[in-house]
Amino acid sequence: MKKVSRSSLDACFAAIAASQKLYLPVADGEKKRGAKYAPWFEGAVYSTAVNTVRSAKDFFFPQVEKMTRFKMDGKQIEVEDIRKENEDFVIFGVRACDAASFAILDSVYLSDPVDSFYQNRREHGLIMTMACGKPTETCFCSVFGIDAAEPAGDISCWMTEDTVYMQANTEKGEALLASLPMLEDAADDAAEETKAAIRQVLDKLPLKDLSTDAFGGDKLMKLFDSDKWNSLSEACLACGTCTFVCPTCQCYDIRDYDTGHGIERFRCWDSCMYSDFTLCAHGNTRTTQMQRFRQRFMHKLVYYPSNNNGTFGCVGCGRCLKSCPISMNIVKVMKTLGEGNE
Amino acid sequence: MKQETLIPKIGVVTDIRIDTPDVKTFRVVGLDGKKVFEHMPGQCAMLSIPGVGEGMFSITSSPTNTEFMEFSIKKCGCLTSWLHMMEVGQQVTIRGPYGNAFPVTTDFQGKDLLFIAGGIGLAPLRSVINYCRDKKDEFGSLHIIYGSRSKDDLVDYQEILDEWMTDDNVRVDLTIDREQEGWDGHVGFIPNFVKELKPDLNRTVLICGPPIMIKFTLDGLKELGFSEEQVYTTMELRMKCGIGKCGRCNIGDKYVCKDGPVFRFDALSELPNEY
Amino acid sequence: MQDTMMKRASELLADGTVVRVLGWKNGEFVYDPTPAVFDSAEALAQDFVYHDFCGSNLSKYLIELSRLEGKTLVFLKPCDSYSLNQLLTEHRIDREKVYIIGIPCDGKLDPDTVRSSAEGILSAVTEGDSVQVETMYGNVTLNKADCLLERCTVCKSHKVVVFDEMLGENGTVNPDSNRFDMVEKLEAMTPEERYEFWRGELSRCIRCNACRNVCPACSCEQCVFDSPTSGVSQKAAADSFEENMFHIIRAFHVAGRCTDCGECSRVCPQHIPLHLLNRKFIKDINTYYGEYQAGAEAGSRAPLVNFTMDDCEPNVIYKGGSK
Numbered sequence: 001m002k003k004v005s006r007s008s009l010d011a012c013f014a015a016i017a018a019s020q021k022l023y024l025p026v027a028d029g030e031k032k033r034g035a036k037y038a039p040w041f042e043g044a045v046y047s048t049a050v051n052t053v054r055s056a057k058d059f060f061f062p063q064v065e066k067m068t069r070f071k072m073d074g075k076q077i078e079v080e081d082i083r084k085e086n087e088d089f090v091i092f093g094v095r096a097c098d099a100a101s102f103a104i105l106d107s108v109y110l111s112d113p114v115d116s117f118y119q120n121r122r123e124h125g126l127i128m129t130m131a132c133g134k135p136t137e138t139c140f141c142s143v144f145g146i147d148a149a150e151p152a153g154d155i156s157c158w159m160t161e162d163t164v165y166m167q168a169n170t171e172k173g174e175a176l177l178a179s180l181p182m183l184e185d186a187a188d189d190a191a192e193e194t195k196a197a198i199r200q201v202l203d204k205l206p207l208k209d210l211s212t213d214a215f216g217g218d219k220l221m222k223l224f225d226s227d228k229w230n231s232l233s234e235a236c237l238a239c240g241t242c243t244f245v246c247p248t249c250q251c252y253d254i255r256d257y258d259t260g261h262g263i264e265r266f267r268c269w270d271s272c273m274y275s276d277f278t279l280c281a282h283g284n285t286r287t288t289q290m291q292r293f294r295q296r297f298m299h300k301l302v303y304y305p306s307n308n309n310g311t312f313g314c315v316g317c318g319r320c321l322k323s324c325p326i327s328m329n330i331v332k333v334m335k336t337l338g339e340g341n342e
Numbered sequence: 343m344k345q346e347t348l349i350p351k352i353g354v355v356t357d358i359r360i361d362t363p364d365v366k367t368f369r370v371v372g373l374d375g376k377k378v379f380e381h382m383p384g385q386c387a388m389l390s391i392p393g394v395g396e397g398m399f400s401i402t403s404s405p406t407n408t409e410f411m412e413f414s415i416k417k418c419g420c421l422t423s424w425l426h427m428m429e430v431g432q433q434v435t436i437r438g439p440y441g442n443a444f445p446v447t448t449d450f451q452g453k454d455l456l457f458i459a460g461g462i463g464l465a466p467l468r469s470v471i472n473y474c475r476d477k478k479d480e481f482g483s484l485h486i487i488y489g490s491r492s493k494d495d496l497v498d499y500q501e502i503l504d505e506w507m508t509d510d511n512v513r514v515d516l517t518i519d520r521e522q523e524g525w526d527g528h529v530g531f532i533p534n535f536v537k538e539l540k541p542d543l544n545r546t547v548l549i550c551g552p553p554i555m556i557k558f559t560l561d562g563l564k565e566l567g568f569s570e571e572q573v574y575t576t577m578e579l580r581m582k583c584g585i586g587k588c589g590r591c592n593i594g595d596k597y598v599c600k601d602g603p604v605f606r607f608d609a610l611s612e613l614p615n616e617y
Numbered sequence: 618m619q620d621t622m623m624k625r626a627s628e629l630l631a632d633g634t635v636v637r638v639l640g641w642k643n644g645e646f647v648y649d650p651t652p653a654v655f656d657s658a659e660a661l662a663q664d665f666v667y668h669d670f671c672g673s674n675l676s677k678y679l680i681e682l683s684r685l686e687g688k689t690l691v692f693l694k695p696c697d698s699y700s701l702n703q704l705l706t707e708h709r710i711d712r713e714k715v716y717i718i719g720i721p722c723d724g725k726l727d728p729d730t731v732r733s734s735a736e737g738i739l740s741a742v743t744e745g746d747s748v749q750v751e752t753m754y755g756n757v758t759l760n761k762a763d764c765l766l767e768r769c770t771v772c773k774s775h776k777v778v779v780f781d782e783m784l785g786e787n788g789t790v791n792p793d794s795n796r797f798d799m800v801e802k803l804e805a806m807t808p809e810e811r812y813e814f815w816r817g818e819l820s821r822c823i824r825c826n827a828c829r830n831v832c833p834a835c836s837c838e839q840c841v842f843d844s845p846t847s848g849v850s851q852k853a854a855a856d857s858f859e860e861n862m863f864h865i866i867r868a869f870h871v872a873g874r875c876t877d878c879g880e881c882s883r884v885c886p887q888h889i890p891l892h893l894l895n896r897k898f899i900k901d902i903n904t905y906y907g908e909y910q911a912g913a914e915a916g917s918r919a920p921l922v923n924f925t926m927d928d929c930e931p932n933v934i935y936k937g938g939s940k
Contacts, residue, residue: 032729033888052735053886054823063823068349070392070435077352077392077433083343101513113585116346136736137646139755204648204753206739220594224614234651236680239827241886251589254348254582256393263392266350269586271825276845277590280580285616295616299589306595322732325827325884326673327649333647420845 138318218307460551719777768879
């Protein structure tokens, strides 16, 4: 384990940023706007906010990504592969929930056939996680077996009043830490006290006892047929907020754009909450908002676990709890559907 | 950089056949004049005209055809309307093959097969039919029940007359929805026609057609004594990636593009009726 | 107020005046009630809430609900009643199918603001001018005035403008709301500064469409941005300026019909001050066509869809780009 004083953290950032792009959470303007990831700059202040408004999935699965360019000439089409090898980058301050979300995205994008766009970003990204000093009421990562005191990533960090401890978990992480001269050696158990303090807080979180017993692949038809979906979805605005702030929502659309000089094919985030998500020339398989709403939660709580050995498609980051315009969210869905169904 | 399945190849349309007023069959080869890729019966490919759209189409030619691939496409949306306006020589983008296939090398081996198709639903089955005809020794006899709105809407009609009906190993029963001049064959809807014909219960069944036809035909087959385990169908939902990642073609926990499009009805009946 | 509302709703359900009640349902935390429909006194007793976090505007839900059999009871705050009137003007709601109970409002709290000042919220109650927040990390006292939704800090009216009955005393219009202050600041900027301001704000957009979907003025059955054949995708900006166009086009579309209910800014997950676009239009309409408040009365003709001989001609006001 390594350590650095908090006063030297900036020097540490500067050293990383000297060789590659470094992103870290910073305040996003006025206080209520919370934090966002931004490229490090001289004078950037690392935000210790419990989480960023947008998730860290953006780094590997950006909202919009150009895929191919086509040149059209009469009856002829030319396909141009515009992919470029990414440059190395480091993301600092990723929370345990978001770090766990990468494993979920990996299971989709890195399974055969591999998505090379995602893989490219993933291979060039180095993740430095930060244990959660001050988890908040909307946090429920422990429900999905995630330990906010022991975040994953290439390097895990813990912060105390005056010190940041860093533990490399991968060779890539090891190499980065070795390249930072301001780091000092620390005892392997130096962060134990901090971890214990975090776990004490985690134990007091109001959502820590949220039960997942009623969910999973084996309860597919029972949950699908539940009559509770109607009332759960009745106020849903059919917007994509929950989907877009969610670190594990990975659905995308592929669209073409006429640049005037050719066609650019891009992909972009899509939401199963949108009415055109399943729209075909011959009709739509999900015509009501209830069906679309149900799809989103069934995917996270039933379909995904069914295809991934019981792992749920939620990491308990709590973003949907904060962002949904009508305050409907996965916790309410789980509690309502779970009632009497354990 | 690694190969990317989402980046398509170029196909050239070398022949266009007008099947019905709204169905055309397109012959596609690669820029080198050869097949763009190999496939198995029931598999699909993503065809696209950049700037217009991309869509999943079943490959209607048999894999035993070593020269080209064919797609029978009904005009019903933006992309298909564009495809119907194409002329020979037009290039399209193509990627695939996608999805599973009918189990022609396993479960179907040695079986007598019954094909039931409605309208453009013959398209995906044509690949299997011709595959089985070309590999006669591996299969029993073939029985094809095919119907459409009218005589003019029968896809591959010429091929049915010239090749399938003249094949000793194939029995073909045709029907159209309403009486029509010049038609002395059967008139009536497919589900009823199937019940009247009382096909051999030993046959493995492949159905494809409009959802409502599939539903009633399946009910009819069950009445006749067929079990869900003997009946296969092939599905179509909105798709974007074709590889089980974009998240839109799921029926329950199954993705039609990856786990399908071919499903056996006993598996389908355990899934939500969202298709 | 909550008890009075529940009691009255239960009475109206019992005597058959209404068959359902549109209100707010208790959330997981104190600050996250969800709009909900109740069909019995028992359902109301179980989940109905009304408090300072019930900020959401219920008017738009009545488009759907007024198509159902029987009358729907709705509780409307002053802001929400302007939206309802506007929807009546646009013939989107059948007035006969709605029973409106007006409720006074002295400002709703912004959960984002409260959360940003008090982490780990376990409970929060308003006491006079302050909000007492109990958190996992200790108790916090906040000034209510500092925690209000933006629209409440510049409240245009405390008056419920359409109701069948009023619970409590109706308020009055507030002509000195200062709601155009920020618009004036933007107007005072150079075009470059203003461009930078809006580029900075609008480029934060994630195209979730929450602003559009919550907006009572956006009541089209199908939005042009949702039409697969329109050529403008709803989901992503195909180029770096598209999200700006989305918001600008939307602002144009609701111009003259926007009541300034502030829902667009309330729901934006990225906290983009979208209401400023609409307020600029409102201010301009006031300046050029005379004071007009959309939704102040049902059936009023908005200046932009009306013509009078006194109307100023655009070419008179702007000659060669200058006034």
